[in-house]
Amino acid sequence: MKIAVSSTAPGAEAQVSPIFGRCNCFVVVDTETQAVASLANPALGASGGAGIQSAQYIVQQGVQAVISGNVGPNAMQVLNAAGVDVYAATGGTVAEVVAALQAGQLEALTGPSVAKDFGKGGPMGGMGGGRGMGGGMGRGRGL
Amino acid sequence: MKQLVVLGGKGGTGKTTVVAALAQLMATEGRLVLADADVDAPNLGLLLAPEVLYGERFVGGSEAVIDETACIGCGTCQDVCRYDAVLATDGVYTVDAIACEGCAACHYACPAGCIDMEPAESGEWYRSMTRLGDLVHARLFAGQENSGKLVSLVRHQAQVLAQDRDARWVLIDGSPGIGCPVIAAVTGADLALMVAEPTVSGQHDLDRVLGVAAHFRVPAAVVINKGDINPGRSAEIEAYCRERDLPMLGVLPYDDAAMAAMRQGRTVTEASDGPLAQALRGLWAVLKPMLGQ
Amino acid sequence: MRLVIASGKGGTGKTLVATSLALVAAERATGSDALPALLDADVEAPNVALFVRAEVSETVAVERLVPVVNAALCTHCGRCAEVCQFNAIAALPTQTLVFAELCHGCGSCALQCPAGAITEEPQPMGRVTLGQAAGLRLGEGELQVGEAMATPVIRALKHEAQRRGWDGEALTIIDAPPGTACPVIEALRGADAALLVTEPTPFGLHDLRMAVEVARDVLGLPVGVAINRDDGGDGSVAAYCAQEGLPVLLRLPLEREIAAAYSDGQPLVTALPRYRPTFEAALDALLALAEEARP
Numbered sequence: 001m002k003i004a005v006s007s008t009a010p011g012a013e014a015q016v017s018p019i020f021g022r023c024n025c026f027v028v029v030d031t032e033t034q035a036v037a038s039l040a041n042p043a044l045g046a047s048g049g050a051g052i053q054s055a056q057y058i059v060q061q062g063v064q065a066v067i068s069g070n071v072g073p074n075a076m077q078v079l080n081a082a083g084v085d086v087y088a089a090t091g092g093t094v095a096e097v098v099a100a101l102q103a104g105q106l107e108a109l110t111g112p113s114v115a116k117d118f119g120k121g122g123p124m125g126g127m128g129g130g131r132g133m134g135g136g137m138g139r140g141r142g143l
Numbered sequence: 144m145k146q147l148v149v150l151g152g153k154g155g156t157g158k159t160t161v162v163a164a165l166a167q168l169m170a171t172e173g174r175l176v177l178a179d180a181d182v183d184a185p186n187l188g189l190l191l192a193p194e195v196l197y198g199e200r201f202v203g204g205s206e207a208v209i210d211e212t213a214c215i216g217c218g219t220c221q222d223v224c225r226y227d228a229v230l231a232t233d234g235v236y237t238v239d240a241i242a243c244e245g246c247a248a249c250h251y252a253c254p255a256g257c258i259d260m261e262p263a264e265s266g267e268w269y270r271s272m273t274r275l276g277d278l279v280h281a282r283l284f285a286g287q288e289n290s291g292k293l294v295s296l297v298r299h300q301a302q303v304l305a306q307d308r309d310a311r312w313v314l315i316d317g318s319p320g321i322g323c324p325v326i327a328a329v330t331g332a333d334l335a336l337m338v339a340e341p342t343v344s345g346q347h348d349l350d351r352v353l354g355v356a357a358h359f360r361v362p363a364a365v366v367i368n369k370g371d372i373n374p375g376r377s378a379e380i381e382a383y384c385r386e387r388d389l390p391m392l393g394v395l396p397y398d399d400a401a402m403a404a405m406r407q408g409r410t411v412t413e414a415s416d417g418p419l420a421q422a423l424r425g426l427w428a429v430l431k432p433m434l435g436q
Numbered sequence: 437m438r439l440v441i442a443s444g445k446g447g448t449g450k451t452l453v454a455t456s457l458a459l460v461a462a463e464r465a466t467g468s469d470a471l472p473a474l475l476d477a478d479v480e481a482p483n484v485a486l487f488v489r490a491e492v493s494e495t496v497a498v499e500r501l502v503p504v505v506n507a508a509l510c511t512h513c514g515r516c517a518e519v520c521q522f523n524a525i526a527a528l529p530t531q532t533l534v535f536a537e538l539c540h541g542c543g544s545c546a547l548q549c550p551a552g553a554i555t556e557e558p559q560p561m562g563r564v565t566l567g568q569a570a571g572l573r574l575g576e577g578e579l580q581v582g583e584a585m586a587t588p589v590i591r592a593l594k595h596e597a598q599r600r601g602w603d604g605e606a607l608t609i610i611d612a613p614p615g616t617a618c619p620v621i622e623a624l625r626g627a628d629a630a631l632l633v634t635e636p637t638p639f640g641l642h643d644l645r646m647a648v649e650v651a652r653d654v655l656g657l658p659v660g661v662a663i664n665r666d667d668g669g670d671g672s673v674a675a676y677c678a679q680e681g682l683p684v685l686l687r688l689p690l691e692r693e694i695a696a697a698y699s700d701g702q703p704l705v706t707a708l709p710r711y712r713p714t715f716e717a718a719l720d721a722l723l724a725l726a727e728e729a730r731p
Contacts, residue, residue, distance in 0.1 A: 018306075022299065047204050047292045049523025049538045056517065056526040074535055078526045081533055153481050154446005154614040159639070183615030184445045184646065186639045205521070225542055241621060241654065246542030247521045260521075283617060285649035290617045291584060319446035319614055320480030323584040343701035344451065344483035351481065354581040372692070373699035405637050406670055 001031045003101065004058045005094045006068035010038030012095040018069030021051030027094045028061055031102065036094075051075030059084060067097045071109060144305050145434040146313040148180070148332040148361075152348030154319035156340040157368040160401050162316040163190045163410040164423040165430070170275040172431075173311035177273070178301035179280040180294045180328040181318040182266065190408055193271030193278050201281065201293055203265035204245035207238045213257035220249035220258060241286055266293050270300065275410075277304055291323030298327065312434065321355045329356055334433055335363045336392070341376035349380065353389070363389060364433065366426055370394035392429050395422045438608045439722055440627040441662075442651060444643030446614035448633045449664035451478070452698055453686065454611035455487045456705040457631075457722075460715045461607050462571035470606035471573050475597055477623040478613040479562060479577035479589040486701045490567035490574040498577070498592040499558035500541040500585075505532045509553035516545035516554060537584070562589040564596045573602055586619040594626070607723075616650045624651055629658040629726035631685060631718075636663055636670040644673060648680065658729040660722055662686035683725065686718035 006023035007014040017023035026039045039061070043053035051071070055078035058066060065085045079086050087106040089097040100106050149165070151158045159181070169175045179187040207228070209220065214236055221229040221236065228242035229249060238249075240263070250258045265287035271278045279301040281293050298315065305313045317328040317335075329335055335356045339349040349365070356363040365384050370377040377394055384391040398419035404411045412420045441454040458474035465472055476484035503516070503525070510532055517527035524538035525545060536559060546554040562579045577593035579586050590613075602608060612623035624630055630651040634644040644661065652659045660683050663673055667690040677684050688694065688704075688711070697707035705712045 043523070045202075046523055047521075049535065052526045052533075052535055052538070053523040056528065059526075059528055074538075078528065078533060081526075081531055082528045151446075153483070155448060183617050184639075184643045186445070186642060189638050189642055223543070223547060244540055244542060245521055246540055246544055247519065248542045248544035248547065251519050251544055251548050285616050285646060286621045286654040287617060290615075320586070321581055322480050322579060322586045322619070324617075325480075326582075326584055340447075340699075342699035343486045344481070345699075347483060347486060348481040351581055358582045369695075372695050376699055402637060402667075402669070405639060408638070 001065065002028055002061070002063040003031065003065045003067060003098055004028045004061060004063040005097060006066070007094050012036045013093050016067060016069060016089045016092055016094060016097050020066070020068040020071045020075050021054050023054075023068070026054075026058060028063060029094065029098045031098070049074065052078055055079050065101065067101060067106065076109070144310055144313060145334070146302075146315065146332045147334050147336060147430070147434060148315040148317050148328050149336045149338060150317040150325065150329065150352050150356075151319060151338045151340075152321065152352035153340065153345055156338045156345060157395070157401070158338050159186045159190070159316055160405070160411060161336070161338050161366070161368070161395075161423070161426075162187060162314060164412045164420070165427055166275045166314055167410040167412045168424065168427040169312050169314065174308055175276045175312040175314055176301050176305040176308065176310045177276060177278040178297050178313060178315045179278065180297055180315050180324065182281045182283045182290050182293045182297065182324065183318060185280050185282055187316050188271070188278065188280050190405065190410060191273035191275060191278060192408060193269070193273045193280065195269045195271045197270040198267055200264050201266040201268050201296065202262045203287060203292055204263055205247070205260040206240050206243040206245055206263045207247065207249050207258050208261050209236050209238055210257040210259070211235060213255055215255045217254060219252050219254060223248045223252045268293065268296055268300065270304065276310070277308065279304060290318075291327040294318070294324045294327035298331070321351050325352065325355055326359065329361050330359045332361050333435075335361045336430065337363055337365045339365055339367050339380055341367055341370055341373040341380060343376070346376065346380060346383070364392050364430070365389055366392045367394045369397040371396050390433070393422060393426050395419055395426070437723065437726060438603065438610065438627045439726065440610040440612050440624050440630045441633060442612035442620060442624060442630055442647055443614055443633040444616055444645070444647035445634070445639055448635050448640065449662075449688070450614065450633050451483050451487065451611055452704055453631065453633050453662055453664070454609055455484060455703045456711070456715045457719050458572055458609045459488070459703055459705050460712065460719055461609065465571060465606075470604060471568075471571060472607040472609065473573040473575065473597060473602040475593055475608060475610045476574075476576040477590045477593055477610050479579040479586045479593070479619070480613060482576045482578050484574065484611055485565075485576055487703045488569050488572065488574060490569040492565055492567040494566040496564045496566070496592070496596055497560050498562040498564060498589050500539070500561050500588060501543065501556040502536040502539045502541065502559050503534050503545050503554045504557050505534060506553045506555065507531075509551050511551045511553070513550060515548050515550060519544045519548045540585070541588075561585070562592075564589070564593045566596060566600070575602070586613065587622045590619055590622040616646045620650060621655070624655055624657065627657055629660065629722055629729065631660050631662055631722055633662045633664055634673055635665045636667070636673045638670075638672070641673050641676055644676070648682065658725045660685040660725050662688070662718070664688045665690040683721065685721040685725070686714065688714070
């Protein structure tokens with residue numbers, strides 16, 4: 001399984017980042033080969049929609065799970081739509097949180113853990129959220 | 144670390160005066176990081192005499208630039224632009240940088256490939272030290288857009304700094320209105336304190352800004368400023384809050400001390416022990432437990 | 437003739453000044469003159485209608501276009517997400533998500549989609565209300581709560597007024613939003629002169645400087661200053677105006693009666709008629725300033 005961890009720096013020993021959309025780096029760990037790849041976050045300098053852009057980027061990496069301190073609603077929607085599971089980790093290194101996930105110790109996030117950073121959404125407006133097309137919105141891919 | 148944002152809906156309700164006083168009271172009890180999210184009219188610094196430790200240009204977006212030498216004069220850019228930002232004078236096409244939204248529609252549509260998107264510097268942000276603690280503030284250049292992005296940047300930097308410093312509080316001075324800068328200031332905060340004015344427009348705008356907080360699921364509380372200017376309307380705001388189960392944290396009196404303190408570059412609680420200063424101390428006493436500490 | 441009342445800082449008294457100037461102008465307009473208009477362009481906090489009660493004749497929805505992806509035609513090439521500068525589209529391997537709240541309505545995705553799979557649909561973002569009060573035409577723009585972009589609503593307000601010929605020969609007074617960002621620029625664009633309202637405090641001076649930068653330096657408008665809540669205590673605003681050659685066209689004292697009238701939603705010239713000559717003089721001076729600058 002390929003797992004992307006939002007992190008403060010490259011490498012498996014970096015700390016997990018409390019944020020997703022504007023985190024410094026994504027460390028992708030392949031649990032079968034133990035390969036570790038550190039990717040700069042392309043959305044770091046985005047004016048808006050950083051969560052959407054970074055989530056799309058992570059989906060393109062072909063990962064099956066994401067670990068982050070928090071994930072905003074827009075990013076969560078993109079990850080959900082692509083069938084990527086999302087887990088919360090409040091601290092620790094990339095290697096530690098990946099191990100914790102494999103040991104089944106991380107909480108799966110099903111809704112946004114933080115309010116969205118910018119823009120409209122939520123229950124009042126009726127305009128929030130993406131308009132999906134094609135594919136199912138299904139989740140629940142097993143570990 | 145708890146984040147408190149102070150908003151007013153309408154401008155001039157006394158947000159900055161309240162923020163400065165709360166900052167002074169917080170600073171006597173623990174470490175705080177201040178964030179001035181009113182990047183259109185950043186006034187907190189005027190009271191706190193910040194020593195700028197770090198400053199950086201802010202690139203808000205990009206703007207289209209047409210290479211006149213390669214332009215074939217087809218006018219496609221003008222056709223696709225929805226912001227009336229492409230001007231044609233005697234067949235020469237140029238971009239009005241102020242009107243340009245940075246959408247790049249012209250860049251992608253130009254058949255001659257002669258339109259580039261260039262980064263637009265639209266402000267500056269700073270990390271400073273003040274007598275009350277760290278201050279993250281910013282300045283948007285005149286007539287620039289993307290103040291929401293600059294506010295997000297200020298918020299983010301304040302949060303990072305607060306984590307580094309192990310601060311107890313991040314105190315955010317918000318901007319007037321309900322648009323992008325306000326949305327950026329309020330999202331993710333633990334509590335929004337609304338400074339309301341007992342005026343017909345103050346009531347109207349309070350309602351709208353409370354709508355924004357509710358929309359982004361940030362709990363709100365209200366304090367009335369200059370309540371004695373119109374006791375009737377002040378009572379109406381209190382009733383409004385009761386009806387909606389909104390915590391009403393008090394009524395601040397009109398006090399010349401506010402203007403006097405501002406002119407001295409001090410917070411009201413530093414400059415005076417009058418009725419306003421005492422009411423502000425009372426406000427902090429009820430606010431603090433709401434921040435879970 | 438279009439005059440804009442603006443200020444760098446909120447709460448300095450823009451609406452107070454704009455409503456009284458407009459009421460004075462309305463009294464002056466004789467039968468044959470076209471009615472003067474007052475436009476509330478502070479669309480995030482529109483308050484003019486609380487002071488001048490108008491009979492509403494028309495409400496126009498302000499909409500913006502957002503893309504809709506046709507699933508049957510989409511080839512998932514990702515071009516739409518690539519051209520979107522606002523990250524409002526996520527192109528995933530089997531679906532394309534649109535985040536309407538981030539969309540600026542530029543239309544680039546629809547233009548660039550090679551499969552012709554994107555159409556645009558209008559979505560409400562606010563409204564323009566048009567009406568009439570005694571001797572005055574009134575227009576108000578209102579941004580829907582939760583919407584981020586005020587500028588299109590201001591643009592629509594000006595457009596609707598213009599379309600009905602309110603502009604022409606008659607006077608239009610615009611109450612601008614506070615600050616110096618894009619919505620203010622939209623309110624000021626095309627004005628003949630701007631009156632910047634401030635107060636004699638360090639905050640007032642700081643924000644006046646920023647407003648002058650926008651109105652005079654960026655947009656090249658003739659600019660006058662109004663000093664509100666003048667308690668004679670801080671001469672730095674007046675000194676700055678003198679130094680910059682900015683005429684002070686209106687001064688209002690720091691008076692509890694003024695604050696009380698305002699708090700109850702009464703226009704100043706109605707509540708305290710003794711201020712009428714002050715506003716008449718200010719209006720004349722502002723009109724003269726605008727005339728002078730005309731080619």
